[in-house]
Amino acid sequence: MHNHALTSSGMLTGDPQSGTVISAANLVKTYGDAAAVDGISFSVPAGESFGLLGPNGAGKSTTMKMIGGVTRRTAGQLSIMGLDPDTHGPEVRAHLGVVPQQDNLDEELRVRDNLLVYGRYFGLPMSYLKPKADELLEFAQLTDKARSKVDALSGGMKRRLTIARSLINEPRILLLDEPTTGLDPQARHILWDRLFRLKEQGVTLILTTHYMDEAEQLCDRLIVVDKGRIMAEGSPAQLIREHSTREVVELRFGSERNATIGAQLEGIGERLEVLPDRVLVYAHDGESALEQVSARGLRPLTSLVRRSSLEDVFLRLTGRSLVD
Amino acid sequence: MTEESLVGAGRRAHGPAVAAAKARRWGAFYYAEQVLRVMKGYTWSILMYSVGQPVAYLFAMGVGLASLVDTGNAAIGGVSYLVFIAPALLVSAAVMTAANEFTFPVMAGFKWRRTYFGPHASPLTPGQIAAGHIMAVTLRLVLQSALYFAAVVLFGASPSEWGWAGILVATLTGLAFGLPLMAYSASITEDKGQFALVMRFIVMPLFLFSGTFFPLDNLPPAVRWVGWISPIWHGTELGRVLSFGYGEPPLLTVLHVAVLAGMAVTGWVLTRRRFALRMGQ
Ligand SMILES: Nc1ncnc2c1ncn2[C@@H]1O[C@H](COP(=O)(O)OP(=O)(O)OP(=O)(O)O)[C@@H](O)[C@H]1O
Numbered sequence: 209m210h211n212h213a214l215t216s217s218g219m220l221t222g223d224p225q226s227g228t229v230i231s232a233a234n235l236v237k238t239y240g241d242a243a244a245v246d247g248i249s250f251s252v253p254a255g256e257s258f259g260l261l262g263p264n265g266a267g268k269s270t271t272m273k274m275i276g277g278v279t280r281r282t283a284g285q286l287s288i289m290g291l292d293p294d295t296h297g298p299e300v301r302a303h304l305g306v307v308p309q310q311d312n313l314d315e316e317l318r319v320r321d322n323l324l325v326y327g328r329y330f331g332l333p334m335s336y337l338k339p340k341a342d343e344l345l346e347f348a349q350l351t352d353k354a355r356s357k358v359d360a361l362s363g364g365m366k367r368r369l370t371i372a373r374s375l376i377n378e379p380r381i382l383l384l385d386e387p388t389t390g391l392d393p394q395a396r397h398i399l400w401d402r403l404f405r406l407k408e409q410g411v412t413l414i415l416t417t418h419y420m421d422e423a424e425q426l427c428d429r430l431i432v433v434d435k436g437r438i439m440a441e442g443s444p445a446q447l448i449r450e451h452s453t454r455e456v457v458e459l460r461f462g463s464e465r466n467a468t469i470g471a472q473l474e475g476i477g478e479r480l481e482v483l484p485d486r487v488l489v490y491a492h493d494g495e496s497a498l499e500q501v502s503a504r505g506l507r508p509l510t511s512l513v514r515r516s517s518l519e520d521v522f523l524r525l526t527g528r529s530l531v532d
Numbered sequence: 533m534t535e536e537s538l539v540g541a542g543r544r545a546h547g548p549a550v551a552a553a554k555a556r557r558w559g560a561f562y563y564a565e566q567v568l569r570v571m572k573g574y575t576w577s578i579l580m581y582s583v584g585q586p587v588a589y590l591f592a593m594g595v596g597l598a599s600l601v602d603t604g605n606a607a608i609g610g611v612s613y614l615v616f617i618a619p620a621l622l623v624s625a626a627v628m629t630a631a632n633e634f635t636f637p638v639m640a641g642f643k644w645r646r647t648y649f650g651p652h653a654s655p656l657t658p659g660q661i662a663a664g665h666i667m668a669v670t671l672r673l674v675l676q677s678a679l680y681f682a683a684v685v686l687f688g689a690s691p692s693e694w695g696w697a698g699i700l701v702a703t704l705t706g707l708a709f710g711l712p713l714m715a716y717s718a719s720i721t722e723d724k725g726q727f728a729l730v731m732r733f734i735v736m737p738l739f740l741f742s743g744t745f746f747p748l749d750n751l752p753p754a755v756r757w758v759g760w761i762s763p764i765w766h767g768t769e770l771g772r773v774l775s776f777g778y779g780e781p782p783l784l785t786v787l788h789v790a791v792l793a794g795m796a797v798t799g800w801v802l803t804r805r806r807f808a809l810r811m812g813q
């Protein structure tokens with residue numbers, strides 16, 4: 209069908225015809241008294257790659273599960289392709305490819321059979337599934353493991369198989385909950401490349417990650433979530449611009465002295481962040497900030513001037529460092 | 533990776549609307565297919581169990597024990613001891629299998645291996661996942677009971693031409709016992725050895741006190757109730773009626789069917805509810 213009504217204002221109406229694939233308003237999920245998700249609103253236009261960033265326990269996976277139609281929301285509105293997952297679970301899930309945070313492969317089946325069986329859940333015929341499974345095994349670099357039991361795979365291989373499985377139905381929306389956790393650098397880069405290509409084909413990506421480089425590479429737009437609420441929203445560049453300075457000076461004085469020296473750095477740059485292992489000086493011009501440090505007679509063991517990253521945004525907004 | 537393989541050189545998948553419609557209609561079968569594939573990995577042990585067990589029991593009880601107990605005793609319907617216990621063994625074997633298939637694999641699905649959560653993210657519903665699991669086990673019960681019945685026939689222990697219907701009775705009895713147990717399994721969140729207790733304190737007593745090896749009337753009235761509430765007793769008695777025309781009031785025969793069907797249906801309703809509840813959290 210041809211889409212006549214694609215306007216920029218139509219992007220936020222929640223109507224799939226006008227290009228919004230997911231819209232959530234005041235999404236809430238409580239477990240007992242505790243709110244895992246506490247009033248989250250966002251909408252994702254078709255073809256965007258949208259990220260959820262946040263510390264452990266922020267409510268990212270819970271949000272993903274509600275979108276994926278496997279967890280009922282406590283309150284709020286949610287629509288995926290114009291459908292409510294609570295009332296149209298199968299229809300919603302038929303649109304999706306899902307990589308859950310925790311692998312749930314069938315360990316008693318062989319690697320290739322995992323893909324075939326999963327494709328059957330979408331009613332796909334074997335004539336389609338067999339070549340597709342081989343193609344996905346190739347992509348996941350598991351071709352030589354096709355006949356192994358899943359039990360015998362390494363953690364990273366299982367992860368790759370889970371990712372391959374999520375593509376078996378050629379979904380137009382992919383939910384990826386920490387997809388590259390446990391992957392080696394090479395496998396991560398291959399996956400990024402693959403996700404890029406899917407994006408080029410117009411596939412909508414929703415992903416959570418703890419890797420800032422991944423978020424910067426893959427996400428057009430992201431929300432920073434903490435304690436079930438949205439702390440900030442925007443493109444990686446926007447977020448960096450709004451919540452950090454252009455440059456950062458990283459100073460290490462040795463773990464004993466970082467805290468005490470923090471006080472002596474007061475007034476340099478726009479903001480200071482004292483962490484157990486280093487002191488961060490946020491400044492528009494890093495080099496001149498570093499000169500001021502030397503001018504005060506302070507001699508850090510190491511110093512480094514770099515551009516601000518999402519890491520800094522994250523630290524600013526949540527008060528927590530991602531790399532522990 | 534070439535561009536071609538990325539797009540898919542061959543056929544494309546059908547769209548989400550088709551996938552959802554197919555899953556709504558056939559979802560339980562799709563999941564049954566998965567369970568059967570897993571069972572296929574255990575083909576040999578299942579076969580050995582299904583063939584070896586009846587042969588061993590029929591030989592020990594029907595030939596060994598029968599030489600002491602026999603025969604033609606009016607209390608056991610005037611038939612040989614072998615003929616008397618064959619329907620009971622058939623039914624009990626189905627119940628044992630059901631007791632295994634509806635406990636450990638359910639716990640594996642929810643907790644140990646989390647295998648239910650894979651399909652849960654697909655268009656399948658929790659109810660269909662439960663139904664698929666049940667369908668696969670039902671098929672196993674039918675096949676196992678058919679093998680058992682073949683052994684019974686070889687031992688010459690099924691005089692009536694209706695004896696084959698014992699296959700269906702055994703399957704129904706397996707479900708009557710197994711489905712309430714499945715609902716219970718689905719409600720367990722922490723493994724504290726409950727299943728071992730079920731086997732020891734429910735399955736074994738039922739096996740021994742359900743009119744299996746001797747008529748229920750031979751038990752003191754104080755423990756006869758075990759038989760009345762036992763699906764094994766209802767299934768066994770029903771099997772005997774079919775196998776050698778065991779004399780009992782027709783109303784009682786109807787009651788057997790009603791009790792077995794009632795337990796199976798109740799178990800199914802509870803299981804379905806449990807699955808939906810646990811997977812929607
Ligand atoms: N099934 C559950 N029962 C009770 N509490 C839960 C359940 N699932 C999640 N929670 C709680 O909800 C909160 C959010 O959890 P969630 O898994 O969504 O966090 P997350 O952002 O994905 O964290 P992580 O980065 O560690 O994966 C946590 O406090 C968690 O303890």
Ligand SMILES: [Mg+2]
Pocket residue numbers: 268269270309385
């Ligand atoms: Mg998570």
